[in-house]
Amino acid sequence: MECAFCADGLDHCHGTLVVHLEGGFTECSEDGCVDFDFARHTLTIDCLDVDGDCTCAEVEARLLLRAS
Template identity: 90%
Template structure:
């Protein structure tokens, strides 16, 4: 018995990748190769770049700015 994505089964426009939202102005990218539509509604999984394994350079800059402000 094979598993099938429920969104694929009903033909909904969606992406299996994770949408990554960068903290330096809201730039977004997707972990799925070939994804060109970065709409939140198409992605079940959405994370801030701060949560990316290995970190993100813009998350480091934002964290430093928060520390200076406090």
């Protein structure tokens, strides 16, 4: 099975774009990906959805406690 984007020669990435809450920076799960544009990534998630406890989760918890 071939990727339709690859077959059409479209610029894209097979990795998942991870958007961090703290600082709003992004990173990709695909080794070697250097262009973190949303348009290049079919899959985009918040860092809180990643296994491994992103440090942004601590920031969100502090904000929630402060707001309550």
